Amino acid sequence: MASQDPLYIGFDLSTQQLKGLVVNSDLKVVYIAKFDFDADSTGFPIKKGVLTNEAEHEVFAPVALWLQALDGVLESLRKQGLDFSRVKGISAAGQQHGSVYWGRQAAGLLKNLDASKSLEEQLQPAFSHPYSPNWQDSSTQKECDEFDAVLGSREQLAHVSGSKAHHRFTGPQILRFTRKYPDVYQQTDRIALVSSFLASLFLGRYAPFDISDVCGMNLWNIKQGKFDEQLLKLCGGSFGVEELKKKLGDVPEDGGLHLGSVHPYYTKRYGFSPDCTVIPATGDNPATILALPLRPSDAMVSLGTSTTFLMSTPSYKPDPATHFFNHPTTPGLYMFMLCYKNGGLAREHVRDAINESLKNTPDQPWANFDEISLKSPALGQKSPGDPMKLGLFFPRPEIVPNLPAGQWRFTYDPATGNLKETTDGWVAPQDEARAIVESQMLSLRLRSKGLTQSPGNGLPAQPRRVYLVGGGSKNKAIAKIAGEILGGVDGVYKLDVGDNACALGAAYKAVWGLERQPGQTFEDLVGQRWREEEFIEKIADGYQKDLFERYGQAVEGFEKLESHVVDSVHKSRA
Numbered sequence: 001m002a003s004q005d006p007l008y009i010g011f012d013l014s015t016q017q018l019k020g021l022v023v024n025s026d027l028k029v030v031y032i033a034k035f036d037f038d039a040d041s042t043g044f045p046i047k048k049g050v051l052t053n054e055a056e057h058e059v060f061a062p063v064a065l066w067l068q069a070l071d072g073v074l075e076s077l078r079k080q081g082l083d084f085s086r087v088k089g090i091s092a093a094g095q096q097h098g099s100v101y102w103g104r105q106a107a108g109l110l111k112n113l114d115a116s117k118s119l120e121e122q123l124q125p126a127f128s129h130p131y132s133p134n135w136q137d138s139s140t141q142k143e144c145d146e147f148d149a150v151l152g153s154r155e156q157l158a159h160v161s162g163s164k165a166h167h168r169f170t171g172p173q174i175l176r177f178t179r180k181y182p183d184v185y186q187q188t189d190r191i192a193l194v195s196s197f198l199a200s201l202f203l204g205r206y207a208p209f210d211i212s213d214v215c216g217m218n219l220w221n222i223k224q225g226k227f228d229e230q231l232l233k234l235c236g237g238s239f240g241v242e243e244l245k246k247k248l249g250d251v252p253e254d255g256g257l258h259l260g261s262v263h264p265y266y267t268k269r270y271g272f273s274p275d276c277t278v279i280p281a282t283g284d285n286p287a288t289i290l291a292l293p294l295r296p297s298d299a300m301v302s303l304g305t306s307t308t309f310l311m312s313t314p315s316y317k318p319d320p321a322t323h324f325f326n327h328p329t330t331p332g333l334y335m336f337m338l339c340y341k342n343g344g345l346a347r348e349h350v351r352d353a354i355n356e357s358l359k360n361t362p363d364q365p366w367a368n369f370d371e372i373s374l375k376s377p378a379l380g381q382k383s384p385g386d387p388m389k390l391g392l393f394f395p396r397p398e399i400v401p402n403l404p405a406g407q408w409r410f411t412y413d414p415a416t417g418n419l420k421e422t423t424d425g426w427v428a429p430q431d432e433a434r435a436i437v438e439s440q441m442l443s444l445r446l447r448s449k450g451l452t453q454s455p456g457n458g459l460p461a462q463p464r465r466v467y468l469v470g471g472g473s474k475n476k477a478i479a480k481i482a483g484e485i486l487g488g489v490d491g492v493y494k495l496d497v498g499d500n501a502c503a504l505g506a507a508y509k510a511v512w513g514l515e516r517q518p519g520q521t522f523e524d525l526v527g528q529r530w531r532e533e534e535f536i537e538k539i540a541d542g543y544q545k546d547l548f549e550r551y552g553q554a555v556e557g558f559e560k561l562e563s564h565v566v567d568s569v570h571k572s573r574a
């Protein structure tokens with residue numbers, strides 16, 4: 001490859017870090033830089049990337065932290081030797097649902113960015129509110145009840161917007177914001193999503209929302225392709241629809257649109273070419289499905305701070321228990337998603353309890369967790385007639401199902417259907433290593449069964465392949481259990497850049513945006529350049545008949561268990 005061939009950068013502004021990843025036109029990764037919020041930032045009292053106000057169930061992140069991180073990542077790429085003048089396109093991914101509140105000075109400050117100062121030094125006055133509500137926030141129950149009711153039912157809201165109301169979704173968050181900070185709302189010139197905020201920083205002016213990420217707001221009417229007037233009316237509250245529309249801006253349909261060139265801040269400070277083009281930034285989950293030419297029969301499980309289950313599908317089958325978004329690049333396709341708050345951090349909880357109980361934290365902190373989960377029998381059954389051990393492990397309030405923080409442990413006898421809430425027979429924390437992974441995977445299997453199909457040969461419905469991405473995809477013990485439960489006739493795979501899949505998807509979006517032929521789809525372009533042998537690795541078997549059937553029985557027990565816990569929690573609240 002000639003040294004002047006074009007390069008593309010994808011950024012990933014997630015919960016715990018900002019990453020920047022550079023690829024060439026052959027889709028090969030040539031540079032990676034990471035700014036870890038807890039470890040690398042200065043001046044923010046954050047933990048795992050966020051601040052919390054437990055009294056109001058609020059979780060939020062300081063926006064200035066992200067400004068510091070962006071200069072940090074660009075500096076790091078410079079130190080690694082990246083020649084920024086070769087970068088032809090930029091795209092990005094942001095943690096979904098988070099909102100950024102630009103104040104009246106923002107447009108001027110963005111336009112006049114001064115390359116002799118850092119972004120953090122000059123942009124702090126640009127925000128009417130210094131914090132971005134985070135996807136882990138659960139302060140909006142009242143607003144969610146209003147969203148679920150406004151179109152008649154939560155089913156109808158899911159039908160229109162792709163999801164029932166969720167605490168973290170931007171519409172309910174904005175409505176609460178109008179009530180908690182009415183003056184600040186009035187002083188807000190523009191509301192961004194984390195993704196469009198990042199694109200705005202590169203453009204030096206407000207960037208529009210992306211066609212996929214806009215579906216994480218409970219405001220976008222997916223079938224009509226526009227904001228829903230009734231939902232806007234509710235969300236704008238006493239300030240009205242027109243005021244809100246102005247703050248939200250337009251949403252272009254084309255995920256590969258050329259939004260404009262990078263601001264001179266980046267040409268002067270880092271040596272970007274003045275014609276480096278900014279392509280719409282999308283959500284971190286939509287970007288993740290762009291990390292490979294995903295087929296409708298494949299499933300992706302992102303094991304990040306959240307656990308998400310992702311599929312690309314031509315069928316729109318909204319349901320209050322799941323999410324549908326527009327596909328980030330391809331009209332006519334949708335992204336199906338499940339999202340769990342208790343993903344990586346909940347697994348870390350069990351990992352730490354195990355290391356503590358063994359009074360031994362190895363250099364590889366997951367070693368004990370992995371060893372124990374692999375030697376524990378499936379479902380805790382030492383012999384086939386034993387009851388199955390099933391549980392829910394939620395150190396934080398959960399989204400799926402909507403439950404407060406807590407731990408619930410059961411035994412289930414599939415022969416009689418008998419489910420018993422008990423800790424008898426459980427050895428804590430050891431039994432929890434396998435049980436927490438099983439619990440997370442059983443929930444995914446339960447909720448995705450409507451979208452999977454039989455791969456033929458009389459085999460039961462299941463994904464063709466399961467791709468693991470995100471920080472946890474390095475973990476082969478988790479991969480093995482995932483394959484046993486979810487199946488996958490072709491096996492369980494991880495991407496070569498497994499924990500950077502989201503930034504990779506954003507970088508591929510930039511390649512597609514700049515290099516596509518007229519009418520060429522993302523799948524076609526990436527499919528042609530994709531080199532499977534180099535880019536992915538099979539890390540575990542998928543479908544194994546006996547285990548798949550046994551876990552099929554466990555799914556039935558798990559479904560009962562969840563409704564039992566949901567009922568008892570709701571009764572105790574009533």
Ligand SMILES: Nc1ncnc2c1ncn2[C@@H]1O[C@H](COP(=O)(O)OP(=O)(O)O)[C@@H](O)[C@H]1O
Pocket residue numbers: 014015016017303304305306344345347348366469470471472473474475499
């Ligand atoms: N070897 C491992 N085994 C299991 N989980 C891991 C391992 N390494 C990292 N993780 C998990 O990855 C999570 C971070 O994933 P990442 O995708 O980078 O996060 P983000 O949600 O910020 O994008 C951490 O919370 C950690 O629990």
Ligand SMILES: O=C(CO)[C@@H](O)[C@H](O)COP(=O)(O)O
Pocket residue numbers: 014015016094095096097135168283284285304305306307308339
């Ligand atoms: O809320 C969701 C999806 O609905 C989360 O998946 C966020 O998008 C943040 O994810 P990570 O930081 O775990 O990547």
